[in-house]
Amino acid sequence: MTDYWLSKMFFDLQSPAAAAEYRADREKVLARYDLEPEVKQAILANDVFFLSKRTNPYLLRYFFFAVGMKDDEFVHRLRDG
Amino acid sequence: MASLVGVCAASHGPLLVREWDALAQGERQKLKSAFETLGQRIAAAQPDVLIVVSPDHWSNFFLDNVPAVCIGVGESNEGPPEPWMKAFPHREIPGHAAFALHLVSEVMTQGFEPSVSHRLKLDHGVCIPLWRMGLERLPRIVPLLVNSIEPPLPSLSRCLAWGRQLASAIRSFPHSLKVGVLATGGLSHSIGEPTMGAIYDDFDRETIRLFSSSEQQLISFLDKNLPTHGNGSQEVRNWLVAHGAAGARGFELVDYLPVPKVIVGCGFASWTIPA
Numbered sequence: 001m002t003d004y005w006l007s008k009m010f011f012d013l014q015s016p017a018a019a020a021e022y023r024a025d026r027e028k029v030l031a032r033y034d035l036e037p038e039v040k041q042a043i044l045a046n047d048v049f050f051l052s053k054r055t056n057p058y059l060l061r062y063f064f065f066a067v068g069m070k071d072d073e074f075v076h077r078l079r080d081g
Numbered sequence: 082m083a084s085l086v087g088v089c090a091a092s093h094g095p096l097l098v099r100e101w102d103a104l105a106q107g108e109r110q111k112l113k114s115a116f117e118t119l120g121q122r123i124a125a126a127q128p129d130v131l132i133v134v135s136p137d138h139w140s141n142f143f144l145d146n147v148p149a150v151c152i153g154v155g156e157s158n159e160g161p162p163e164p165w166m167k168a169f170p171h172r173e174i175p176g177h178a179a180f181a182l183h184l185v186s187e188v189m190t191q192g193f194e195p196s197v198s199h200r201l202k203l204d205h206g207v208c209i210p211l212w213r214m215g216l217e218r219l220p221r222i223v224p225l226l227v228n229s230i231e232p233p234l235p236s237l238s239r240c241l242a243w244g245r246q247l248a249s250a251i252r253s254f255p256h257s258l259k260v261g262v263l264a265t266g267g268l269s270h271s272i273g274e275p276t277m278g279a280i281y282d283d284f285d286r287e288t289i290r291l292f293s294s295s296e297q298q299l300i301s302f303l304d305k306n307l308p309t310h311g312n313g314s315q316e317v318r319n320w321l322v323a324h325g326a327a328g329a330r331g332f333e334l335v336d337y338l339p340v341p342k343v344i345v346g347c348g349f350a351s352w353t354i355p356a
Contacts, residue, residue: 002144004144008143011139011144014139014140014162014163016164052273052275056139056231056273057272057274057312058138058230058272058273058312059139059273060273061272061273061277071277071278075275075277078273078274078275078277079275
């Protein structure tokens, strides 16, 4: 299942300015997208596994890279939930 | 008339920039040498235009509209948008509008219907190989973006057929123009999925071997194995376009090395062009 708004947010946050804004005020940026409550919660909890079922893998990786998660941790969370 | 003067392929990957200095010296030297070998071959062929066949890594297209194939028909293209590509020395990359539009109109007469863009951002997929090849003079770039990122993807046989059509369209351009084709991406890698970091050495070597076999064997092997050998491996579609452009023969491996530090099975090849 592809979540359009989740994917849209990840797509938009490829911009360094947008990613910086997100890091500074996550709630403000999240409010711009029509996200389901459980999806919003998963973003805030860095629930990589949950989100991986709802978006393109490249966008998933770009987002967590943009917010500063190291690849090792990203892969660990992706594999092990 | 225009002529096809060279066809080659090279891997790309963000870590070929971000981790370049952290690579073991021997590994970095082998990669540098492979990229530069291709750069020397391109320079020797003196192309006026280089058609670069690459995926779009969410730089131009989003879920609103994901073309299977898009040809850049603009007079100019933007340099890479990724912040870690800031050191790439070209921010504006001249295209060749008349030639690109000719390609589009020619392939459309044969039942191939690409989308077009009058201004594309050329992301790391296009620019890393150009950068690492060390070309002193960048030819005009006509991007041909093939979707290998967001399913549904164009079929493998269609990509091979695209290459054939491309070669025919190049040769029918009614002006003197030397044209090269550079495919980028592959070989095996896995991005943003549980197998991220995996390189499938055996898959890569068999793929390489089959580029010198029949196209049926190559397509059959890839159709069967691509779904289980990393999503990044789908970029081999671009190599198929190159293979088709070269008439599905004349493949020559320049080098292959799996590089865990850059999480890509790095392949480099060129094709001998039939006279």
